[in-house]
Amino acid sequence: MSTSGVVVHRDPELLAAATAARLITRIADVQAERGSASVVLTGGGTGIAVLEHVRHSPARDAIDWAKLDLYWGDERFVPVDDDERNEKQARQALLDHVPLDPSRVHPMAASDGEFGSDPDAAADGYARLLAGAAADGWVPAFDITLLGLGGEGHTASIFPDSPAVHERERSVISVRESPKPPPTRVSLTLPAIRRSAEVWLVTTGSAKSDAVALAVAGAPEAQLPVAGARGSRRTLWLLDEAAADALPRTRP
Numbered sequence: 001m002s003t004s005g006v007v008v009h010r011d012p013e014l015l016a017a018a019t020a021a022r023l024i025t026r027i028a029d030v031q032a033e034r035g036s037a038s039v040v041l042t043g044g045g046t047g048i049a050v051l052e053h054v055r056h057s058p059a060r061d062a063i064d065w066a067k068l069d070l071y072w073g074d075e076r077f078v079p080v081d082d083d084e085r086n087e088k089q090a091r092q093a094l095l096d097h098v099p100l101d102p103s104r105v106h107p108m109a110a111s112d113g114e115f116g117s118d119p120d121a122a123a124d125g126y127a128r129l130l131a132g133a134a135a136d137g138w139v140p141a142f143d144i145t146l147l148g149l150g151g152e153g154h155t156a157s158i159f160p161d162s163p164a165v166h167e168r169e170r171s172v173i174s175v176r177e178s179p180k181p182p183p184t185r186v187s188l189t190l191p192a193i194r195r196s197a198e199v200w201l202v203t204t205g206s207a208k209s210d211a212v213a214l215a216v217a218g219a220p221e222a223q224l225p226v227a228g229a230r231g232s233r234r235t236l237w238l239l240d241e242a243a244a245d246a247l248p249r250t251r252p
């Protein structure tokens with residue numbers, strides 16, 4: 001039984017801080033239950049702001065950093081030291097400031113990495129990495145997947161009416177001519193995202209409000225990929241008031 005919920009915070013800063021607190025607590029709870037936890041990180045300004053708040057939180061070391069597996073939902077296929085890299089931004093925001101076990105941090109390949117300039121090879125390589133870490137031999141049942149979304153409904157690097165949104169077999173795909181620069185990316189597919197126990201959709205701003213409302217109402221994922229980003233146990237929308245503005249006014 002999968003549940004979904006919506007939590008709204010006053011503004012972007014409070015949304016990022018509250019999501020960071022929620023993430024720390026959830027990871028600590030999972031680790032208390034199972035000894036380790038796995039989290040899929042996202043790119044984008046909101047996702048990185050959450051990591052910044054985790055870094056500055058007085059509660060951050062409630063997380064046993066050595067027992068945390070980190071993956072990415074998508075990556076811009078650029079050189080490893082390019083400021084556009086989601087991994088580089090995550091390292092600057094948090095990862096390089098906490099005692100993670102480096103063998104448990106799993107970035108997607110860069111365009112100057114082990115697969116050279118071939119994004120298809122990079123995608124296949126990540127799919128193999130996931131399969132090797134998965135009980136079912138395909139994709140791990142991640143504990144939490146963090147995702148952002150675009151105003152037109154993309155999530156990770158899965159854009160409306162794209163080959164990626166129709167992918168049902170592969171767990172990881174390459175994306176060329178992304179409408180959001182940079183143009184070449186590597187991304188989990190929706191079936192891979194749905195292996196996650198919890199999917200947290202974290203966004204702010206009025207530009208996202210229509211996509212949020214349509215997704216919450218159950219729009220078709222082909223036209224609104226974020227609508228297909230659901231957790232096997234829980235899907236949680238974490239919004240500021242502007243991003244929630246088009247939702248039905250059921251709140252008192």
Ligand code: 6PG
Pocket residue numbers: 042043044045046047074075076086147148149150154155156157180
């Ligand atoms: C990326 C992200 C992308 C992002 C959304 C929201 O690599 O660009 O994965 O899916 O999360 O575009 O970005 P903002 O939070 O900056 O609006």
